[in-house]
Amino acid sequence: MSYSLQSWGRYPSHPQTAKPCYWRADLQQTLADMAAQHGTLLPFGNGRSYGDSCLATSGHALHMRPLDRFISANWESGLIRAEAGVTLGELLALAIPQGWFLPVTPGTQFVTLGGALANDVHGKNHHVRGTFGCHVPRFGLIRSDRPPLVCSRQENAELYAATIGGLGLTGIIEWLELQLVPIRSSLIDATHVRFGSLEEFFVLSAELDPKHEFAVSWIDCLARGKSVGRGIYMAANHAEEGPLVFANPCKLNVPLTPPFSAINRLSLRLLNSAYYGGHRDGRHNSRISYEPFFYPLDRILNWNRIYGPRGFQQYQCAIPEGNAAAATRELLDAIAAAHSGSFLAVLKRFGDVASPGLLSFPLPGATLALDFPQQGEITARLFSRLDTIVREAGGRLYPAKDAHMSGADFRNAYPAWAQYEGLRDPVLSSRFWERVTT
């Protein structure tokens, strides 16, 4: 049986022919068979990467999502072992009632454990806990050129470091161990603060980030002049008391792709003004379920369809601390001047917890992420301007979200790539890797 898959941004459009794998015992043979048939292939998790890093050069993907079993769980220590296709949501459903939570979570729970490790994802608590890979002591790896391996800081240490943030190219992650964090409640204590400018954001972040495990800001990407960078700062900690309840997020669905993008200059201005204006001045505290804070977008299934048939791209960069304020301002100025961007614009600070991953994205500083409807030349011109700002500030782009970065920018920003290339499995290849290394 085979079916078609694509990336979350639906740009570039290269539908993948998927071969599902249901049994771990079949992985090595399936890898060999697919390599013999198609030359190269790529493991595919749940397709929540935006650009082309989850698209196989050959168009043939080994679909890991059906490998969704838990292998062991120690509820005394919080160490779980699970197959790579288990999603973060499936893990939360099991772990929360036992008093455990994910150490690091991206903004969607529809991500697989294997995909989270392969992109070494970060969450709203990077300044406290670093990336996902920091909490994965061991994993099993299947390669085409040797028998199955166990990787940890002690065993096969080079492949351990290369696979964390390794973009699925060092082998198939078969299972992994994850160290969860204890919680007393599934509620969180959240603080919302409306701020009027980018300068205010940096002041707030310096004051409140150290007092909270989680921090993130929504930015009004159309604001100009003195208001550039205005937005809503949100910080939170796990609550000390309350129920331990898993919250199922799926509420609405976008059933069809509209013929054009619903995100345009007018709808964006209306949405941004309404959201900003909907928050009052001052600091507001509330005790709420973890789910709307961590996963607001998961409430609308298939929301990526609202960008129409051409899809969309996300631009996510990290800027080193010393240049963060100035470069972020330049980026926001350029985006507002182009009347572009989307409602989904996020700014947060990264901390200095080092990742074990060779190609991990975060660096100490700030990260800005925005979605853009795909508009051909218009998008390309704006991205070229943004790339120059990021390059000159010594920053870099996130491969998990990327569909346009030049090879020179990638190789400059990720100097470990050449060492990594020597550890890549020869039969694994993605469109992203081909684009940035040739």
Ligand SMILES: Cc1cc2nc3c(=O)[nH]c(=O)nc-3n(C[C@H](O)[C@H](O)[C@H](O)COP(=O)(O)OP(=O)(O)OC[C@H]3O[C@@H](n4cnc5c(N)ncnc54)[C@H](O)[C@@H]3O)c2cc1C
């Ligand atoms: C709404 C939304 C919010 C997001 N928020 C964040 C965020 O806050 N922080 C963040 O870091 N990211 C974020 N992301 C991106 C997302 O977390 C990553 O792209 C994640 O890696 C996707 O995982 P996936 O299971 O869907 O894998 P896919 O997207 O299918 O694949 C991702 C990569 O993993 C590889 N891979 C998948 N499974 C395996 C395996 N078993 N073995 C080896 N390689 C494998 C693939 O080859 C590919 O290179 C967000 C995405 C969305 C849609």
